[in-house]
């Protein structure tokens with residue numbers, strides 16, 4: 331069993347990476363450099379000193395305001411850092427110091443960036459999904475049980491949503507799925523394999539539909555409005571990554587008992 335301090339170190343590392351993910355979420359859609367210039371206040375453009383740039387903690391001791399101009403800092407910054415910290419900690423607790431754990435950490439961070447960019451701009455950036463597909467194929471081919479699991483996952487993930495995109499104008503009279511979602515699920519499939527990508531789309535679809543119905547019911551959203559699907563696919567992928575083997579095993583045992 332993994333020692334507790336390993337989990338703490340992973341979470342700390344996750345918070346630091348989370349800080350960089352904030353930069354990616356903000357700058358990738360704007361096509362700005364991820365390294366230059368350094369972090370600045372979005373309001374007054376004053377460079378942020380390292381001691382005001384400590385993940386989560388700086389936000390707390392600055393009480394959520396810029397030191398120079400007192401403008402409010404979005405609470406999403408510490409949220410993304412905390413989310414990535416929790417993700418890395420959980421992955422370390424679940425998988426220890428295995429190669430899988432590092433790959434899952436990388437995928438988790440990619441999904442965090444994709445989800446927040448999709449929420450902000452309703453796009454899933456190719457600059458993540460295309461290199462992600464290539465990387466997923468390389469590591470998936472080595473790490474998954476069978477050599478074809480990864481390519482199978484990529485084709486099945488992309489194929490399912492491609493089919494949905496093709497058929498939804500006929501079924502619902504409107505566009506259902508963007509090209510970005512297709513590439514995102516293809517990337518997830520390359521990393522996790524064909525079985526887990528099925529679980530991903532089932533979990534993502536159920537939660538997405540539930541949230542959609544709730545938002546329409548609460549009149550936050552009108553029927554037919556567009557909900558970004560990227561965050562739900564990402565959530566499904568995280569469930570599949572963390573508990574997919576158990577869920578599929580449990581489902582498989584149900585099928586064998588029935589026979």
Ligand SMILES: [Zn+2]
Nearest residue numbers: 371374396399
């Ligand atoms: Zn400022």
